[in-house]
Amino acid sequence: MNSISIKELDLKYQDAHVLKQLNLNIKKGEFLVLLGSSGCGKSTLLNCIAGLLDISAGQIWINDRNVTWEEPKDRGIGMVFQSYALYPQMTVEKNLSFGLKVKGMAKGEIRERVDRASKILQIEPLLHRKPSELSGGQRQRVAIGRALVRDVEVFLFDEPLSNLDAKLRADLRVEIKRLHQKLKNTMVYVTHDQVEALTLADRIAIMKNGEIQQLSTPADIYHKPCNLFVAQFIGSPSMNLLEGRIVGENFVYQDYRVNLMGYEFINQGDHDENAFLGIRPEHLALEPRDGYVKLISAKIDILEPMGDETIVWFDFMGRKWSVKVHGDHQLKWDEDADIYLDPKKAHLFAKQGEVRL
Ligand SMILES: Nc1ncnc2c1ncn2[C@@H]1O[C@H](COP(=O)(O)OP(=O)(O)OP(=O)(O)O)[C@@H](O)[C@H]1O
Numbered sequence: 001m002n003s004i005s006i007k008e009l010d011l012k013y014q015d016a017h018v019l020k021q022l023n024l025n026i027k028k029g030e031f032l033v034l035l036g037s038s039g040c041g042k043s044t045l046l047n048c049i050a051g052l053l054d055i056s057a058g059q060i061w062i063n064d065r066n067v068t069w070e071e072p073k074d075r076g077i078g079m080v081f082q083s084y085a086l087y088p089q090m091t092v093e094k095n096l097s098f099g100l101k102v103k104g105m106a107k108g109e110i111r112e113r114v115d116r117a118s119k120i121l122q123i124e125p126l127l128h129r130k131p132s133e134l135s136g137g138q139r140q141r142v143a144i145g146r147a148l149v150r151d152v153e154v155f156l157f158d159e160p161l162s163n164l165d166a167k168l169r170a171d172l173r174v175e176i177k178r179l180h181q182k183l184k185n186t187m188v189y190v191t192h193d194q195v196e197a198l199t200l201a202d203r204i205a206i207m208k209n210g211e212i213q214q215l216s217t218p219a220d221i222y223h224k225p226c227n228l229f230v231a232q233f234i235g236s237p238s239m240n241l242l243e244g245r246i247v248g249e250n251f252v253y254q255d256y257r258v259n260l261m262g263y264e265f266i267n268q269g270d271h272d273e274n275a276f277l278g279i280r281p282e283h284l285a286l287e288p289r290d291g292y293v294k295l296i297s298a299k300i301d302i303l304e305p306m307g308d309e310t311i312v313w314f315d316f317m318g319r320k321w322s323v324k325v326h327g328d329h330q331l332k333w334d335e336d337a338d339i340y341l342d343p344k345k346a347h348l349f350a351k352q353g354e355v356r357l
C-alpha cells in the first residue's frame with residue numbers, strides 16, 4: 001500500500017519551472033530519501049507534500065486520500081526543518097505540548113504524548129529548559145519531538161541535521177534510524193549529504209533540475225547507477241571516468257584497451273559505440289589482484305591519508321583519477337605506480353544520452 005502518491009506534479013514559480021511532471025510512490029512505512037544538489041527542488045517537493053505550497057498541476061495522495069487541496073494541518077503529517085523553528089520564550093515541555101493544546105486535546109493525553117516523545121528522544125531532563133539553553137543537537141531533538149507528539153503516520157524532514165557538527169550529525173543520524181525502526185512510520189527525508197542518504201534510506205530518489213533521475217535502494221544506486229549523473233553524484237571521491245569506444249569485448253581509448261569480460265550489460269548483444277567507462281576509486285588497486293587487469297602506470301600526484309585509508313591521486317588522460325588504498329601503504333609522492341582495475345566493477349555509459357549500458 002502506498003503511503004504517499006505524487007502524480008504528474010508540476011510546480012512553477014513566476015520565472016522558474018521547478019518540478020516537472022513528477023511521479024513518486026512512497027510505500028507505507030518506508031524511509032525515502034530525496035537526494036540532490038542545492039536548488040534541484042527537494043524542499044519544494046517536500047513542501048508540496050506538506051501543503052505549504054500551491055502546486056501548478058497534478059495530485060498528491062496520502063493514505064489513499066486525495067489531499068491536493070487540503071490544509072497542511074489536515075494532512076496527518078509532522079514536519080521537521082533544518083532551522084529548528086522552536087518558540088524561544090517557551091520551555092521544551094511547552095514547545096512540545098503547545099500545538100496539541102491549541103487543538104484542544106485533553107490535558108492527560110497531552111501529558112502522555114509529551115512523556116512518550118521525550119522518553120524516546122531522551123530529552124526528559126531538558127523539559128524545563130528554554131531553547132537558548134540547549135545545544136544544537138538537543139534543539140533538533142526537541143524539533144523532532146514536536147512532530148512526534150502529533151502521532152502522525154508520515155514524517156517529513158528537511159535537512160534536519162545540516163546545522164550540526166559532524167560528530168553530532170553522525171550520532172543523531174543513528175537516532176533517527178532507530179526512531180524509524182521503532183515507529184515504522186513513513187518518512188521522507190531531504191538531504192544533500194550522500195552518507196545520510198545511503199545509511200538511512202530504504203530507497204533513495206536522486207533529483208536533478210526538478211526531475212527524479214533514479215529511484216532505488218542505496219545498494220542499487222551505488223552498484224548500478226542508471227546514468228552518468230547518478231554515477232558521479234554518489235561516491236566520494238567521484239567515480240573515475242574514461243571516454244572511449246566499446247569495440248567487441250573491449251573498451252578502447254587511444255592506445256589502451258580494457259577487456260570487458262564479466263561486465264553485465266543491460267542489453268546483451270553486440271556493442272559498438274562511443275562510451276564512458278567509469279570505475280570507483282575503491283575498485284582500483286595499485287598491485288595485481290585476482291581478476292584485475294592492468295590499466296596504466298602513472299606518477300602519484302597527491303596522497304590524502306584519511307586514517308584507515310588513503311586516497312591516491314593521479315593525472316590521467318587530462319583527468320584527475322583517484323584510487324583508494326589501505327591506510328598502512330608505503331607509497332610516496334612523485335613515485336610511479338601501476339593501476340589495476342576490476343572489470344566486473346566497471347560501469348559503462350553511452351556517450352549519447354549518458355545512460356547505463
Ligand atoms: N519562492 C520562490 N520563488 C522563486 N523561486 C524559488 C522560490 N523558492 C525556491 N525557488 C527556486 O526553486 C528551485 C528549487 O528550490 P528548492 O528550495 O526546492 O531547492 P533544494 O533542492 O531544496 O535546494 P537546497 O539543497 O539548497 O535546500 C531553486 O532554483 C530556487 O531558487
Ligand SMILES: [Mg+2]
Nearest residue numbers: 042043044158
Ligand atoms: Mg532545501
